[in-house]
Amino acid sequence: MKNIHKSPWLLHYDGSSCNGCDIEVLACTTPVYDIERFGIVNTGNPMHADIFLITGGINSQNEEVVKQIYSQMPDPKVVIAVGTCACTGGIFKECYNIKGGVDTTIPVDIYVPGCAARPESIIDGVVKGIALFQKKHEDMKKVGKVSNTMN
C-alpha cells in the first residue's frame, strides 16, 4: 500500500498564542467541520503524530519543548504553523521574550495566516499538509530512508 495520506494523525501544540487560534483549531474537530472525515486523529502523543500543528509564536520557554516534540515525531512528518503569531510572531513579535515565528526553531512546511486563522483556512492548510505528507513519504521511499533507525 503506497498511500499513507489517508491517515494523518495530528498533534496540536499551543506556543505563546492568545488562545484565539487554539479555539479555531478545536472548532475543526467539532461536528460542524469534522476533520476526522479525512482520517485525522487529534493525538496528544508525538510518537503517534504525523502532522505537527503549532499555534502561537516561540518564546524562550517553549523553544526547547517544540524542539523536543519535533524530534520525537517519527519521519515522515509535516509542520504547520497556524495563525499570524506562529507564522511571524504576529502582534507579540516585539515582546522581549518572543523569538518570532515557529520557523525560528524548527523547519515549517505550511503557513496558515489569519488572526485568528479561520477553521476553513486551517482545514485548507491541513489538507495541503496531507498532500505534502504523502510526497515526503514517497521521497523517503526513493532515497530508501525508511530504514528502521534505533536510537
Place this chain on the structure above:
Amino acid sequence: MMNWEIRVLMTVLFVVLAPFLGGLLDGIDRVITARMQGRKGPGILQPFYDLFKLMNKQLLAVNRIQILMLLSYLVFVILTGMLFFGGFDLLLCFFSLSTAAMFVILASTSTHSPYNSIGSERELMQMMAYEPAVLLTAVGFYLSTGTFKVYEIFNTSVPAIVKAPGFFIGFIFILTIKFRKSPFDISTSHHAHQEIVKGVTTEMAGLDYAMYNLAEWYENIFLYGVVGLFFACSNPWSMLWAFIAIVCVAFLMTLIDNVSARVRWELMLKLTWAITLLSAGVNLLILEFVR
C-alpha cells in the same frame, strides 16, 4: 464427534480472516461513533489506512526489547485464537490470553517512560478487575455443558446461555475493559481519546504500534468468539443466534463508549467485582444447588 477437518479449517480461517474482520469492526465502530456524535466521520476502511501508515513510518524504538515483547503479544494472541477456533480447552485459551496481556505490560514497562509506568500500573489494575470474570466464564461453560473443550461445547444440545446467563452478563461487563472502551479505558484508549497521554502505548511508534493494533484486532475477534460460544450448540440455527448476539454486543460496546465518561480505577474494580460476584456468583450457586 470431533471433526478434524472443520477444526483445522476454522483455525486457518481465524489466522487469515481475523485481521480483516477485526479492522472492519473497528471501522464500523468509528463510523457509528461519528454518527452518534452527529459527524460524518471517517470511512469504514480507516483502520486499515492507519495500519499501513504506521507500517510505513520510521521505527523510533526506545529499545530493542519492546519490539520483541510486542511480537510475543501478537504471537500469543494469535495462539489464543487458534486454540479457541481449533476447539481446544477454553481454560487454556484464557490462560494464553492472560500471558499475552502480560507481554503488553512488559513492553510498556521496558521503556521507563513515566507515561508508560502509569499506563502499566493501570493495566495491572484492569487485569485484576477482569480476571475473576474471565475465569468464572470458563467455570460457567463447564457447569452448563459439562466440559471445557470448545468443540464439545459446540456439540451440546442446549446452548450454554440457557443455564449460564449470569456468567454471560459478567463476561459482557468486563468486555468494556478488554476492548478499552469508556468508562474503563484507563490504561490506554482508542480514537482521539487521551488518558495520561496514551498509557501503555505511549512509546510505541510506527511498526511497534501497528503490531499492537493488529494483535488487538485478533484479540477482539477471539473475545467475540467467546460471546458467540454462549449461544452455539449442535443445532445449525444456533449459529444465527450467535451472530445476532455478537452484533448486539458490538453495538452495545459502541453505545456504552459514547454515553459514559471514564471512571477512576477504584470504581472500576468495585463495579466489575460486584457485577461478577452478583451475576456469575449467584448463577454459580443456583447451578450448584439445582443439579
